[in-house]
Amino acid sequence: MQLDNFKSVVSKYKVIFFDAFGVLKTHNSLIPGIEKTFAYLREQNKDFYILTNDASRSPDELAASYHRLGLMDIVPECIISSxxxxxxxxxxxxxxxxxxxxxxxxxxxxxxxxxxxxxxxxxxxxxxxxxxxxxxxxxxxxxxxxxxxxxxxxxxxxxxxxxxxxxxxxxxxxxxxxxxxxxxxxxxxxxxxxxxxxxxFGKPDAQMFIFAYEQIKNQPEIHKNQVLMVGDTLHTDIFGGNKFGLDTALVLTGNTQAQEAEVRIRSTGIIPTYICVSAVV
Amino acid sequence: MQLDNFKSVVSKYKVIFFDAFGVLKTHNSLIPGIEKTFAYLREQNKDFYILTNDASRSPDELAASYHRLGLMDIVPECIISSxxxxxxxxxxxxxxxxxxxxxxxxxxxxxxxxxxxxxxxxxxxxxxxxxxxxxxxxxxxxxxxxxxxxxxxxxxxxxxxxxxxxxxxxxxxxxxxxxxxxxxxxxxxxxxxxxxxxxxFGKPDAQMFIFAYEQIKNQPEIHKNQVLMVGDTLHTDIFGGNKFGLDTALVLTGNTQAQEAEVRIRSTGIIPTYICVSAVV
Amino acid sequence: MQLDNFKSVVSKYKVIFFDAFGVLKTHNSLIPGIEKTFAYLREQNKDFYILTNDASRSPDELAASYHRLGLMDIVPECIISSxxxxxxxxxxxxxxxxxxxxxxxxxxxxxxxxxxxxxxxxxxxxxxxxxxxxxxxxxxxxxxxxxxxxxxxxxxxxxxxxxxxxxxxxxxxxxxxxxxxxxxxxxxxxxxxxxxxxxxFGKPDAQMFIFAYEQIKNQPEIHKNQVLMVGDTLHTDIFGGNKFGLDTALVLTGNTQAQEAEVRIRSTGIIPTYICVSAVV
Amino acid sequence: MQLDNFKSVVSKYKVIFFDAFGVLKTHNSLIPGIEKTFAYLREQNKDFYILTNDASRSPDELAASYHRLGLMDIVPECIISSxxxxxxxxxxxxxxxxxxxxxxxxxxxxxxxxxxxxxxxxxxxxxxxxxxxxxxxxxxxxxxxxxxxxxxxxxxxxxxxxxxxxxxxxxxxxxxxxxxxxxxxxxxxxxxxxxxxxxxFGKPDAQMFIFAYEQIKNQPEIHKNQVLMVGDTLHTDIFGGNKFGLDTALVLTGNTQAQEAEVRIRSTGIIPTYICVSAVV
Structure with missing residues (x-):
């Protein structure tokens, strides 16, 4: 299994879609170092959205929960929830x-x-x-x-x-x-x-991706091949991203662990464009 | 839809397998008149077993619950539970x-x-x-x-x-x-x-039927075509009985109601040998 | 089951999405009178698109097949195929x-x-x-x-x-x-x-509807509640249209016949906004 | 993963049920050495049956196909086919x-x-x-x-x-x-x-095992714990054998290969009593 460097991968795209659980945070904390990723995105002027199958709280509350953990870059407007x-x-x-x-x-x-x-x-x-x-x-x-x-x-x-x-x-x-x-x-x-x-409603369904995609289209014209979907789950993040026509990066900090990633990709036929250790740049 | 007379149907078989819920009893009472069926079976010296997907109580307790409702013919030995x-x-x-x-x-x-x-x-x-x-x-x-x-x-x-x-x-x-x-x-x-x-474990699985069938085989040799399965549910009682090689009678006092029986039989392809209004002789 | 008049229904919407088989045509001919519907749409200046799960032929060939049957209003540009x-x-x-x-x-x-x-x-x-x-x-x-x-x-x-x-x-x-x-x-x-x-790809998946919806959005701003999806199949046309947020009309000229429509709607939980005898005005 | 010696395993049982494909033979030949197993069974006076989901040929023809490959111990009477x-x-x-x-x-x-x-x-x-x-x-x-x-x-x-x-x-x-x-x-x-x-009909369904079990019961009383089911497929041979109450041996000469056996057992929850390299003694 060939691993890709997350920073080089991200550098190729204008807009990044992130899954939340297992990519940005765990059950009670941030993925260590993830704030560097958002600093980098800000610096490079890249847009990002968080696509989450979490309907238990509003975007405002979800954003506040990141702030409490110390990640201030995430504002309600960039959260797309089911x-x-x-x-x-x-x-x-x-x-x-x-x-x-x-x-x-x-x-x-x-x-x-x-x-x-x-x-x-x-x-x-x-x-x-x-x-x-x-x-x-x-x-x-x-x-x-x-x-x-x-x-x-x-x-x-x-x-x-x-x-x-x-x-x-x-x-x-x-x-x-x-x-x-x-x-x-x-x-x-x-x-x-x-x-x-x-x-x-929720990933992998196309409606989740189109909802996010329509937000970015309010900016000057973006094509699907300029958007990267980053996730830890093959059946939702990667399958949904692929089907919608996006490039996809699987990270190994959540549902899919390093030792089983290759077997699961082969047995499900769900193939990410990249595999990265984490979403930390 | 042609309806068969339950008494004439039963008269052709030596052993009767009954489902419990919707055939002998409802959630809180006996099917009215069902005691006549057991009087008839006793009189005609026909054997019977009750095959129930109910593992919440032992055969002793299940038999006692029939006794409390006034049906004394049902003894623990004739109850086969999952x-x-x-x-x-x-x-x-x-x-x-x-x-x-x-x-x-x-x-x-x-x-x-x-x-x-x-x-x-x-x-x-x-x-x-x-x-x-x-x-x-x-x-x-x-x-x-x-x-x-x-x-x-x-x-x-x-x-x-x-x-x-x-x-x-x-x-x-x-x-x-x-x-x-x-x-x-x-x-x-x-x-x-x-x-x-x-x-x-439980109907429609063959193991439930073989378990009951082995009880009767302790008596002088019985062939499958001398056994009738009586039930109110196509997917468990009728499908399981058919597959095991028994003749089957659908009764309309439980899960399958008169006005929908024909449509359900056609749409599922599960075909009872007989359809009777109830299991009351 | 209350039946709605197709002409009054259609009159309320600016854009109509049609399924093909069972709505506009059968295996070898047009639904009788369907050309009147397209004359009416033309006259009323309403837009329409045909959403078809048919990938056996290109939009050009599909349009030509309608022309051969005498329906000249259907041009390749209004056909959205999987x-x-x-x-x-x-x-x-x-x-x-x-x-x-x-x-x-x-x-x-x-x-x-x-x-x-x-x-x-x-x-x-x-x-x-x-x-x-x-x-x-x-x-x-x-x-x-x-x-x-x-x-x-x-x-x-x-x-x-x-x-x-x-x-x-x-x-x-x-x-x-x-x-x-x-x-x-x-x-x-x-x-x-x-x-x-x-x-x-294909109905009921949202991507099919998004694709069609994006075509109309090239016109002056249209909202989802100005679009009607017309189809003969609950699981694809009606479910997909509902989920995408459109009003839906079930017609009885194809997969869903008059005598079973009510039962199927109740048993599947897929509820069209309207039920019409056919898509003929 | 602990491997068991097939000969010691077999020695504990009176009757052996074998799957055919992947256990006794491949698509065109015998598993090398399998004739030694049948010599051993004959010598030890152990009974055996072959339970096969193959309805393309009669037991006579199936037995003849083993004879042509040089395995003469398999007679039509010991073949149980779906x-x-x-x-x-x-x-x-x-x-x-x-x-x-x-x-x-x-x-x-x-x-x-x-x-x-x-x-x-x-x-x-x-x-x-x-x-x-x-x-x-x-x-x-x-x-x-x-x-x-x-x-x-x-x-x-x-x-x-x-x-x-x-x-x-x-x-x-x-x-x-x-x-x-x-x-x-x-x-x-x-x-x-x-x-x-x-x-x-066919493994893992109980009726296949009942049918074979009834053949042996014609001999002096045998209990289920004296019967071993040997197979190469978790979902049919091992699941069916376990559910019927038999001990089971998974062999690695067919559908389940050595390097994946452990992962598959863990991911399916289908647990053989033994794992053996092959059914060769």
Whole structure:
């Protein structure tokens, strides 16, 4: 396996898309040295965006979390989250009534400015659901799985409404050696039980990439071959970037570890343009 | 759709296999008139067995639950539960150490007589798992889904051990209009997250039918064409019975309702030998 | 099921996206009266695009096929085919070597202007594959399934290269009562056998809709709520349109027949904004 | 990875179940030295059975093929093929009419003694299918894939009949470095296109093991813990053997190669009791 130098790779592109978890940060800290990368990008006047399958918090809160860790370059405007796509969908498609959701109250802030009532499944009364016009799955916290997941199944058996999944990840790290089940994994279970087709937003889906790409197009014309996608996960970051027509760099600081990278690339057929030790320049 | 008379159907067979839920009972009562069926079977000296994907209780407890509802013909010896297959598997394949489980303490009684320690996931300490040699999924109750399901995922990432699912159902009725997620649905989610292949016991798998069939073979020689499988669910009861080589009767008192039976049979390609209004003679 | 009048529906939108098969034409003729729809669109100065999962022919040839049937309004510029997305992908991502393909020579015309050699699998020699840098699946015709599909599997076991599927449909009509297996169905089989992840272009994937949407944005600013997607298939046309944020109209002249539309909408959870008898005004 | 000595392993069991391909033979020859294993079994008076997912030839023909390669110990009576299970199913469940099949005429010999007409799909006339009461998929040879697979799809759209798949393998070796698509792979494609549930016979399904186990039970009582299953494939031989309650030995002469065995066992969670270099004593 040939490793590429991240700085030389980045130097070839005008705009960089980054995944967050496993690329910029771990469960509780920054990837050591990552602030040098952003200093370099600033210095070189390169644009960057963070594409994250995290709908648990707003771009403002996500940016604040980087600031607390000491990375000040990341502003809300450069964060593209799957929650923003879910918000867009509701804005376009649901004009009235109540949106039920699985997640914390913080995650429901995505829908605050819409003319829709929001209701956590926790507070839903199954005997009065006639104005529930959509269900959104945002976060794995904020509800009681023992009761509220069956309640969700019953809602979907009685009301034929669109179901939006704002985070396609099935698990996420909570410590250096442990993971937790993410709302994307729960969504898969419920979709399979009720037999309906849910609408998923998040990498590798093209809509996430087009959303980010449209932000940069507000600047003087950029072509796809001037954009690099950097990620630690083959099935989301690299597959999605490739399919959208971008060059891609796999980094080995997260889900894909050095000793298994080659086997996984061969067995999945998902081939990054570059492989780098990390996203640190 | 041509409906067959259940009494004439049953009269052609020497042994009857029944599903439980939706055939003999609902979530809280017997199917009205079902006691007449068992009186008829007794009178005609026909044998019967109940094949149930229910590993939450032992055959003794299951029989007692029929007695409480007034159906005295059902004795523990005629109940074949998927929990018994799980017990058999552990007896054959796991010789030492601890079996971790998801379920109530009642469900763990299946493993009491084995020389194995049992431990609910709820009490498992992820830092001391070196003697956990199998995981069994028995019931959806008896644990905290918010914490214990992620704990299960972490156990399976650290220990490469067989995982046995003793109930393949994905949901079950809790009232006339509501359902709850069953342990089989949870098992699908965890299997897909950890990417390992679980061992499932229960209809439609052939092992459930061979287990019941071996009980009857202790009597003078019976051929498969003298056995009828009666059930309310196409994918488990009817598909499993057909595949095992039995004639099958679909009844319309449970999962498959009269107005949709024909469409479902055509769309799934699972074809019962007979369709009857109910299992009441 | 409430039916909507197609003319009133269309009158509310500025741009119409149409599926082709089952909406504008059948296997060998136009949907009777469909030319009136295009006269109306022309008269009302509404724009339209045809989004088709058909990569067997170029937009020029596709447009010519409508002209031969007497529908002169359809010009190559308004046809968006999944083959165009496959072409874009190769242009962005594959810079040298040979592209092997399954399909007719006509289908390979999509790649003619690229600086890449194209080679039908039929002519591929498995002993000299070192410069094959991508495989594209275009059409179910033009090769011998008995030999060339196993050859494809062997190629993908030896070369870890991207595989592009330019038509996600699994079957297509060849007469009023018969269908044929499409290249999308073959692609599913080969993907599952080799265990790699293929790159699919075509509805319901967002990239197809983005591609069409970008064409209209060359005109004065259009918002998604001014665009209507019209199709006969819930899983591709309606699901894809909904997810992209468009209003959608299901027509009953193709894959979804009047008597089953309601059941299918309920069982899939894919809900069109409107249901119309046909796309004829 | 600890390797076990095959002779010491075998010495602990009374009956041995062998997979064929990759354990006893390759695409065109015996595994070198395998005749010593059968001399040892004869000498030690141990029983053995060959469990093969090969329905292309009868046990007589399969035994003859071993004789031609110089292995005389294998008699038809010790061969258990998935074709025998398919035959059993038809004998129990289909009492009249025509059985259509995909496969060679040799493969259709399984059904010769049944009171059923057999008809290759190749000769089927789609306008006269009213007496076709089952479809059996036996072998990948004997028909034209380009035309006969679509014909099969059309048959299954018009007739709601059971479909039996007598070989669940998706590919098989045709030389030391090449494979071909097997009928099991084709069956998966057609099942997914028509959306019906097919009945599959072959490892890892329990019915294959039950069938073999019932042969030995004709001898003085044997317990499952006296039977060893030997195979080269984790998902069929080892998973099926484990689930049935047998001890299992993985050999490294076929589908699972030495350098990847450990990774595959860990990633699939399918754990053989033993790992041996080969089945040669």
């Amino acid at each position: 929650g923003m796509l879910a918000r867009d969908y509701l804005a376009n498609k649901i004009t009235e009534g109540t949106v039920a959701y699985l997640g914390t109250e913080a995650s429901a802030h995505y829908f605050e400015t819409l003319d829709l009532k929001t209701l956590p499944i926790r507070e839903l009364d199954l005997d009065s659901i006639s104005d529930v016009n959509a269900l959104v799955m945002l976060d794995d916290e904020g509800f009681d799985w023992n009761t509220d997941l069956s309640k969700t199944v019953n809602l979907l058996r009685k009301r034929n409404i669109p179901v939006v999944v704002a985070n396609t990840d099935r698990m996420y790290p909570v410590s250096s050696s442990r993971v937790a089940i993410a709302i994307g994994g729960i969504a898969d279970m419920i979709e399979s039980i009720v037999g309906k087709q849910f609408i998923r | 929990g018994m297959l799980a017990r058999d598997y552990l007896a054959n394949k796991i010789t030492e150490g601890t079996v971790a489980y998801l379920g109530t303490e009642a469900s763990a009684h299946y493993f009491e007589t084995l020389d194995l320690k049992t431990l609910p996931i709820r009490e498992l300490d992820l830092d001391s798992i070196s003697d956990v040699n199998a995981l069994v999924m028995l019931d959806d109750e008896g644990f905290d889904w918010n914490t214990d399901l992620s704990k299960t995922v972490n156990l399976l990432r650290k220990r490469n051990i067989p995982v046995v699912v003793a109930n393949t159902d994905r949901m079950y009725p809790v009232s006339s209009s509501r359902v709850a997620i069953a342990i089989g649905g949870i098992a699908d989610m965890i299997e897909s997250i950890v990417g390992k292949q679980f061992i499932r | 083959g165009m997305l496959a072409r874009d992908y190769l242009a962005n991502k594959i810079t040298e070597g040979t592209v092997a393909y399954l399909g007719t020579e006509a289908s390979a015309h999509y790649f003619e202007t690229l600086d890449l050699k194209t080679l039908p699998i039929r002519e591929l020699d498995l002993d000299s594959i070192s410069d094959v840098n991508a495989l594209v699946m275009l059409d179910d015709e033009g090769f011998d399934w008995n030999t060339d599909l196993s050859k494809t599997v062997n190629l993908l076991r030896k070369r870890n290269i991207p595989v592009v599927v330019a038509n996600t449909d699994r079957m297509y009509p060849v007469s009023s009562s018969r269908v044929a297996i499409a290249i999308g169905g073959i692609a599913d089989m080969i993907e599952s056998i080799v265990g790699k992840q293929f790159i699919r | 074709g025998m299970l398919a035959r059993d199913y038809l004998a129990n469940k289909i009492t009249e009419g025509t059985v259509a099949y995909l496969g060679t005429e040799a493969s259709a010999h399984y059904f010769e003694t049944l009171d059923l007409k057999t008809l290759p799909i190749r000769e089927l006339d789609l306008d006269s299918i009213s007496d076709v009461n089952a479809l059996v998929m036996l072998d990948d040879e004997g028909f034209d894939w380009n035309t006969d697979l679509s014909k099969t799809v059309n048959l299954l759209r018009k007739r709601n009949i059971p479909v039996v798949v007598a070989n669940t393998d998706r590919m098989y070796p045709v030389s030391s470095s090449r494979v071909a698509i097997a009928i099991g792979g084709i069956a998966d494609m057609i099942e997914s296109i028509v959306g019906k549930q097919f009945i599959r």
